[in-house]
Amino acid sequence: MADWAVEADGLGRVFEVKKRPDVVALSDVSLRVAAGEVHGLLGPDGAGKTTLVKVLSTVLLPTSGTARVMGHDIVAETAAVRPLIGVVIGGDRGLYGRLTARQNLAYWAALYRMAQAEGRRRGEALLARVGVDGRTDDRVQSFSRGMRQRLHLARGLINDPQVLFLDEPSTGMDPVAAREFREVVRELAGEGRTVFLTTHDMAEAEAVCDRVTLIDRGQVLATESPGALSRLLSRHERIECVGAAASVLEDLGALACVERVTVPVESARIELRRSGGGRGDAPAGRRRRHVGEGDPTEPRGGLPRDGRRPRHGI
Numbered sequence: 001m002a003d004w005a006v007e008a009d010g011l012g013r014v015f016e017v018k019k020r021p022d023v024v025a026l027s028d029v030s031l032r033v034a035a036g037e038v039h040g041l042l043g044p045d046g047a048g049k050t051t052l053v054k055v056l057s058t059v060l061l062p063t064s065g066t067a068r069v070m071g072h073d074i075v076a077e078t079a080a081v082r083p084l085i086g087v088v089i090g091g092d093r094g095l096y097g098r099l100t101a102r103q104n105l106a107y108w109a110a111l112y113r114m115a116q117a118e119g120r121r122r123g124e125a126l127l128a129r130v131g132v133d134g135r136t137d138d139r140v141q142s143f144s145r146g147m148r149q150r151l152h153l154a155r156g157l158i159n160d161p162q163v164l165f166l167d168e169p170s171t172g173m174d175p176v177a178a179r180e181f182r183e184v185v186r187e188l189a190g191e192g193r194t195v196f197l198t199t200h201d202m203a204e205a206e207a208v209c210d211r212v213t214l215i216d217r218g219q220v221l222a223t224e225s226p227g228a229l230s231r232l233l234s235r236h237e238r239i240e241c242v243g244a245a246a247s248v249l250e251d252l253g254a255l256a257c258v259e260r261v262t263v264p265v266e267s268a269r270i271e272l273r274r275s276g277g278g279r280g281d282a283p284a285g286r287r288r289r290h291v292g293e294g295d296p297t298e299p300r301g302g303l304p305r306d307g308r309r310p311r312h313g314i
């Protein structure tokens with residue numbers, strides 16, 4: 001058996017966009033996920049979470065670097081990887097609104113070339129497991145977002161995968177459903193499956209993950225246990241600084257209260273040392289400040305790069 005369920009080394013993904021600069025969605029991403037681990041990928045909007053899930057699950061090709069799932073290279077051995085994994089990207093894709101929940105699962109079981117009786121048996125069991133059993137014969141177009149997410153999860157499990165990739169799986173679920181979902185994830189790990197899930201929500205990561213990788217602007221910032229990560233986040237106040245001269249950044253970097261200054265593509269980032277006051281306890285993402293040349297009244301601090309509003313604190 002492979003030592004690691006997922007291994008990524010220097011993964012990169014650049015999107016070419018017509019008449020626009022290339023988008024670097026992933027840059028030099030390296031991580032390891034042990035078999036049976038629930039691993040969270042935590043980051044703000046546009047951090048590269050979905051892109052990483054797509055690359056690792058062979059939906060998208062990387063533009064640099066390598067990765068292996070259960071010991072198989074995701075590019076050279078795609079056919080070996082696919083039967084071992086389940087992928088839940090969510091949204092409207094992958095479910096057929098005019099089919100019932102049961103028919104959707106039967107369809108996916110057939111795609112995996114499962115015998116009809118076996119597909120039906122697994123489908124029923126999974127619908128009960130994710131809590132859709134009361135609605136098996138309803139058309140999926142009548143399902144709420146949360147119910148669809150549950151059905152997506154059942155679909156991702158139809159081929160009995162060893163590694164399950166879940167992209168924001170609890171989006172749209174009410175708090176009770178989200179708690180039940182977390183229990184299902186822990187159960188899946190208890191069965192020896194590896195779960196790799198993305199989330200915006202530190203609380204979800206703390207509740208369900210063994211380890212969490214923090215990602216921002218396509219780069220891995222840290223991989224830690226949820227407890228250690230939450231302590232790490234609370235240690236820093238982060239200031240985004242747009243348009244500052246290199247000499248100014250150098251001077252700032254020399255200040256005693258500044259932990260470090262990093263310069264990603266379009267802005268500099270200044271992380272302050274913890275002052276020891278109460279302010280140090282809130283998660284860094286909630287206190288992110290911007291310093292720039294634009295209109296000071298513009299609420300830039302909380303907006304992610306693509307202009308959409310952040311959904312949670314990070």
Ligand SMILES: Nc1ncnc2c1ncn2[C@@H]1O[C@H](COP(=O)(O)OP(=O)(O)OP(=O)(O)O)[C@@H](O)[C@H]1O
Pocket residue numbers: 015016017023024025043044045046047048049050051052306
């Ligand atoms: N097909 C594409 N073409 C061009 N750019 C893309 C494409 N897909 C993603 N991107 C860009 O890559 C970056 C990472 O996107 P990604 O969807 O992976 O982020 P995310 O962390 O999943 O964000 P969210 O939390 O909003 O789902 C973003 O800047 C996004 O706009």
Ligand SMILES: [Mg+2]
Pocket residue numbers: 049050051167
């Ligand atoms: Mg995403």
